Amino acid sequence: MPEVDLVFPRAWIEFEDPADPDQVFRCDLTWLTSGWTCIFGEGCQGIYDTAPDSGCCTLGAHFSDRDDEDRVKVWVDRLDDAHWHHRDQALDGRGRLTRKGWVETDADGARKTRVVDGACIFHNPRGSAAGYGCALHGLALDRDVHFVETKPDVCWQLPIRRTYRDVERPDGTTYLEVGIEEYDRRGWGAGGHDLDWYCSGNTEAHVGAEPVYLSNAVELVTLMGQPAYDVLAAACERHLRSRSALALHPADPRH
Template sequence: MPEVPLDFPRAWVEFTNPDDESEVMRCDLTWLTSSYQCIFGGGCRGIYADAPDMGCCTLGAHFADKDDERRVAGFVAQLTEDEWQLKPAGDVRTRDWVEKDDEGARKTRVVEFQGQQACVFQNRPGSRQGMGCALHILAAKQDRSHVETKPDVCWQLPIKRAFRDVERQDGSTYTEVTITEYDRRAWGPGGHDLDWYCSGNTEAHIAVEPVFLTHEPELVALMGEGAYAELRRHCEAHVRSRSALALHPAD
């Protein structure tokens, strides 16, 4: 069975954020030291069987907030037909790439093209621009991180960040910031119905280096420079001394 069960023993580390004493980082060492890598275009089957080439971009991307959408809009304005297969003719309007879901939340448009539904920025197989996200291609051309050009949810996946307010027995409080695997459950109830998913799949655990190194830009963006440096120290120690129980079973 290529995909492992959702529940298995994990090793965690907690430490105070060096740049913010009000935050305690709670980090999943099992996930962060695993050999996961994105295999889009190299074995990814897509989350739905009827759109196998679309990866996890079938549903479009919800914006985290107005700032997220505004930042992406700045890069959408820079896209040309050399990066974006589905770029509309003439000036690009907001409605060309933004829509609302059934609950009124703003997200990137989903369109059908070549028989597969996906995000409007997803170039289809065989396109001269190159298969995959136009905003990702733009980042590569500009020699910048895709963290800058893509919606927050896109570059974060499959890393999950969660916040929780905690009160200690002495009455003091802190914000717990969890960094862990964005598994099927993180998608909500519908995550269990995905036809294929990568984070717990042995087919995607083939990287030479662990997640905490290959996803450094994403982790720095999620945690900050100081917290990432501390996380890296703990991850390196864990790699040297971890027990078999703490290994990700998909490795």
């Protein structure tokens, strides 16, 4: 089945953040109860048909801020040739690993991981002795930590999207709305419509054994905090039990 349409009915829930009364979460229950799962290396066609093995790693990863970059650096310094295929390309003339070796700036001056051989410098190509896939993901598995610790924010968040919006109520009071939703093509900006393939709306990727709110629980707790996640998880359970038509993402095979 081809990629589903971007516009379809969704079920949402809003609730006050138990840890911050000035913050309200608005969460997409249809997405969070869907069967999406990452199929990198197992049917993922990549965002460009010229680089199917690179998945969504083709463009490199933009850092959300300096803290994100500094956190990743701690783990980059622990990578060796056994984990990282392109490590030699991050070394300076004296054979030392430098930040300049794996960070570059885009046309707008934003900092991101370097692109080497048509993909993120941390992408190990098929057939590499370091193992196929993300070097930082592989390191997390080797060190028995979750990849939310080792990878850039954007890499472990996709395709969950967190947004922020200031909202004014009719009585003049305000609150911060935090959206937790599907990071579909539109999340990439106008260029998202030009991607050759995208996973979140493809039936090929909706084959998970668990719904997103469970399979990506660590990511959601990191994005929301444990108290808010607990509220969300309970709402997702109720939503699935409701058997509402809005409980099903149109890309799910059970739809």
